Amino acid sequence: MHNKKNIPISLVAGAAGFIGSHLCECLLNEGKRVVAVDNFSRGQKRYLERHVNNPDFKLLSADLSQRDDTSYTFEEAAKQGTISEVWHLAANSDISAGVADGDIDLKDTFLTTVEILKAMKLHCVRELYFASSSAIYGDLGDQQLHENIGPLMPISNYGAMKLASEALISASCEAELDKACVFRFPNVVGAPATHGVIYDFIHKLIANPECLEVLGNGTQQKAYLHVSDLISAMIAFRARTDTSKREVINIGPIDTGVTVKWIAEQVVSRINPLAQIKYGKGNKGWIGDVPKFHYSTEKLQSYGWQPKLGSAEAVRSAINEIADQLGQ
Amino acid sequence: MHNKKNIPISLVAGAAGFIGSHLCECLLNEGKRVVAVDNFSRGQKRYLERHVNNPDFKLLSADLSQRDDTSYTFEEAAKQGTISEVWHLAANSDISAGVADGDIDLKDTFLTTVEILKAMKLHCVRELYFASSSAIYGDLGDQQLHENIGPLMPISNYGAMKLASEALISASCEAELDKACVFRFPNVVGAPATHGVIYDFIHKLIANPECLEVLGNGTQQKAYLHVSDLISAMIAFRARTDTSKREVINIGPIDTGVTVKWIAEQVVSRINPLAQIKYGKGNKGWIGDVPKFHYSTEKLQSYGWQPKLGSAEAVRSAINEIADQLGQ
Structure with a gap:
């Protein structure tokens, strides 16, 4: 029997969503072992079905806003090897649904962050990649949306709960995490x-x-950014060694x-x-x-990345x- | 019987805390009718005991992170008149306790905001004054902490949950609130x-x-700001008619x-x-x-206010x- 402890695991939350499914594909192509988790409220099993026979891929059904489900997820992932990184893309991606019922964003977008961070602490997982959103800026008129402006005034519960998640991730960097990248996604397009x-x-x-x-x-x-470019930007940013412990970066076209x-x-x-x-x-x-x-991607460009x-x-x-x- | 509907009510959440108790006193001195609510986990009844025989003062014991308690609070307040404004000062004020156990800040600082906003929507209360904190900025080194800088990187769960609350209040301004002032408090001193x-x-x-x-x-x-100056700054800012729907303002000494x-x-x-x-x-x-x-209070000063x-x-x-x- 191999020593499983040496196998690094990428845990992907929200793996069966549009972006999550592309990310899983990319990580598997990198040679990573992937534990994919989704609550399947919006994500679809069929987006991941081409990987189900891949020995490096394991799909779990769990609601990461629930403590028990999150414990189960991390325990199952830990059986596969050592969880080396978490990609947190679990969220209510339907902004207008969240405007109608704020509880959806609270639970699916924010409480997932709360529980994932708790589980990461417990399992000593120290690297987090988080899917935030340009929606955290709100409607700032003609202002250029750089990462260093404020005050941030989201106008949707979706944007609010993404910003709330960013805040909690920042606090977790103080005590527990070694590295957290907050990627602020633009409007991302592609299939499925x-x-x-x-x-x-x-x-x-x-x-x-x-x-x-x-x-x-x-x-x-x-x-609008194509999903293929979004994934490539995140992977390129993860590979850099000159980033700081907490990074917040807009991703988007030029x-x-x-x-x-x-x-x-x-x-x-x-x-x-x-x-x-x-x-x-x-x-x-x-x-x-x-x-x-006016979404500024100057910071991302300064790292030499450009969308195709x-x-x-x-x-x-x-x-x-x-x-x-x-x-x- | 008087028509109670014409009596404007100030609802003060976290009223039995250090700052809350001073605010109640000030609002009563203004001639307001005050409904004060606290869960008494840190707040003390004795801080408010001099008002208990005041017919314009009503004290409720409720945990505003719980939906039922919040409904009860707003229903009781509505029996006294028309709730014209909410002052939300309910929070875990003990930063280091929240570092040890993140659930305290989640519940007492953030979920109180969630439930208060829900109840305000239901009761058509459109004016909110919120006690945020300089802790939302985090440790930004020598940078001047203006309201318009970013990214905000709180280093405590306390700061994170205050920022999360700010985010949700901003989103609520889009759909429900007419006016929300987010006051970012400095270190406030005084008794009790x-x-x-x-x-x-x-x-x-x-x-x-x-x-x-x-x-x-x-x-x-x-x-450090003395509590008397803090209250005076908030009351002065509330009285202005030239502020926008969403305001975020640092309060502090010069x-x-x-x-x-x-x-x-x-x-x-x-x-x-x-x-x-x-x-x-x-x-x-x-x-x-x-x-x-380096906490900037330039914006506050531009409104002509200075601490004593x-x-x-x-x-x-x-x-x-x-x-x-x-x-x-």
Whole structure:
């Protein structure tokens, strides 16, 4: 029998989500042994099914906002080897659902962080990579969203609970963690999508091929990153040895993004070029939506990383991938 | 019978704490009707006993981290009139206790915020004043701690849960609140103290009049505000009509503070001038303690407010008050 204690384990929380499933693939390709965990409230087992026969992959079903489930997860992972790093991507990724019911974000986004940090302390796991969000900045108008600005004023419970998690991770660095990277994600696109503007538009056009109804007037402009670039940025950042114990870093494309109107036009041209587009009023799609922002990725660029795809290319690529996913 | 609906009620959470009890007094002096609530885990009924026969004062015992208790509190308050404002000062004020057991801060500092915001939404209460803390900044070295800097990196669970509360309050402003002021408190001194460096030193000298043992080397330098100035700053800020919906403001003295060594010497000279002072090592008293910081109160000053007492005067005054409180 091999000495399992020598095998480093990457524990991925929220592994069956859109981004989590890509991360698992990447870590397995790196040669890592991966213990993947999800509560399957939004994540899907089928996103990970191609790995189930891989001896380096183990999938657990657990709700990491619950202490017992989190203990079980860490104990099972520890049976596979030594947990060397935790990737915490577990969250309620549906911002508008969290606006309607704040308990979802409290439980799925914040209490998962609370319990993961407790379990890491107990199991002496000292390296954490956390999926935060540009939503922590809120609606700061024309201000450039650098990592060093404040005060942060999230306008959604999602953004609030991501910021709350960042705060608790920072405190844990003082006493327990050796390294914590907080990655502030932009709007990330690609397949398999479960939500988001592209997914919604394609769904709507399938339901009504004649007309695409857009919430808001379409002028909201955002930057989009393709999931492949997001994963590559995180992996590149993890490999650096010149980072500090606590790092907070915006990940995103270099451009200022594309408008909802442009996305609607691209979706229509891919799915049904004859469909009409009908716009609503105002520059917000829903409460918690930030109409426009200037997301600075200067810090990330200063580390020499650049995305392969800009916002427009990422969106076009994602439209094709999601259309394929939805059988279009 | 009077129409109670016309009577505006100030609801004070954490009313039986050191700062809460001073706030209640101030609001009653303003002519407000006050509903005071505390879980009495650290707060003391005796701090409020001089008001118990005041018909404008009602004291409730409730744990605002619990939904049922919070519902009860708001329902009782609503029987007294219309809740026009909530002052949320409920928190675990003992930073080092929260370092030892993170659940205390989660429950007493953050979940109270969660439940208070929920109840405010339900009862259509739209004005919130929140006691945050300079601890949300963490240990940023020589950086000036303005409200507009980031990333915020609290080093204690206390600071983390205060920042988490700020985040959630910001999100609530989007959907429900008309006005939220987040006051970032400095080190506040005065009586009746329950913890803090002055209280600890006097207690130690009572136990051992020969020698005062100081954690750390005494070089930690902090700014201190007297509780009377803190209350006056909040009341002055509340009265302004030129503030925005979400306000975050540092409250503190203008000076850069005094050292622990200076405080130790003042305490010794007041309690027992013959006592020796023995220092420990390092410039941190305990994990979660920030050795030195430069707390900017420029924003507050730009509103024309200035404290009556500087750090040294505030500490000297508090030493006398706490010595009196402890019968010295």
